[in-house]
Amino acid sequence: ELKVEQNPLFLSMQEGKNYTIYCNYSTTSDRLYWYRQDPGKSLESLFVLLSNGAVKQEGRLMASLDTKARLSTLHITAAVHDLSATYFCAVDIVGNYKLTFGKGTLLTVNP
Amino acid sequence: DGGITQSPKYLFRKEGQNVTLSCEQNLNHDAMYWYRQDPGQGLRLIYYSQIVNDFQKGDIAEGYSVSREKKESFPLTVTSAQKNPTAFYLCASSVGTEAFFGQGTRLTVV
Numbered sequence: 001e002l003k004v005e006q007n008p009l010f011l012s013m014q015e016g017k018n019y020t021i022y023c024n025y026s027t028t029s030d031r032l033y034w035y036r037q038d039p040g041k042s043l044e045s046l047f048v049l050l051s052n053g054a055v056k057q058e059g060r061l062m063a064s065l066d067t068k069a070r071l072s073t074l075h076i077t078a079a080v081h082d083l084s085a086t087y088f089c090a091v092d093i094v095g096n097y098k099l100t101f102g103k104g105t106l107l108t109v110n111p
Numbered sequence: 112d113g114g115i116t117q118s119p120k121y122l123f124r125k126e127g128q129n130v131t132l133s134c135e136q137n138l139n140h141d142a143m144y145w146y147r148q149d150p151g152q153g154l155r156l157i158y159y160s161q162i163v164n165d166f167q168k169g170d171i172a173e174g175y176s177v178s179r180e181k182k183e184s185f186p187l188t189v190t191s192a193q194k195n196p197t198a199f200y201l202c203a204s205s206v207g208t209e210a211f212f213g214q215g216t217r218l219t220v221v
Binding site: 004009031033040041042043045048050088090092098099100101102103104 | 144146151152153154155156159169201203208209210211212213214215217
């Protein structure tokens with residue numbers, strides 16, 4: 001059974017600081033997704049990581065994937081209040097068409 | 112505009128009642144999914160369908176049923192057998208390496 005673990009589950013940080021969210025998964029997979037969810041809203045796709053060593057950046061967010069360690073990171077640089085949301089990672093086994101999600105990291109960026 | 116439409120946005124169910132959540136997509140995607148979200152639990156897969164007239168159970172299918180008679184539509188019925196249906200339900204479709212989510216239906220038992 002595929003398990004996906006995120007940590008931390010809760011993250012409170014000050015504006016301007018850097019931090020990293022970690023996503024570990026238990027089974028070999030080549031596809032790792034990061035999503036953002038605002039309260040009461042749907043999921044917004046942030047990144048799709050498809051191969052070992054993949055790194056993608058969008059604004060203050062950068063995601064990376066290490067398939068050998070079964071680890072993905074979402075790094076936040078110089079946080080701003082607008083980044084406050086819940087961030088999910090999800091893993092898909094190729095050909096399975098099922099996403100298994102972590103429990104999410106609730107990020108709060110304080111002024 | 113292309114996308115996934117879920118309706119209704121809010122739904123209230125009485126004890127012992129079946130209710131159906133609608134999910135329609137005009138993205139021409141073959142694969143569609145239903146997820147349930149509870150606070151602190153992330154999303155869990157209820158059912159998925161890779162092609163018309165075919166669907167498979169996900170991790171928490173008990174108390175739910177689906178149909179896939181048309182490519183565009185994947186309705187979810189929450190039956191009276193689902194003992195704790197209060198949750199946020201998200202429908203998704205996928206192509207290649209991307210999944211697209213609807214805006215969700217919040218179901219509450221009254």
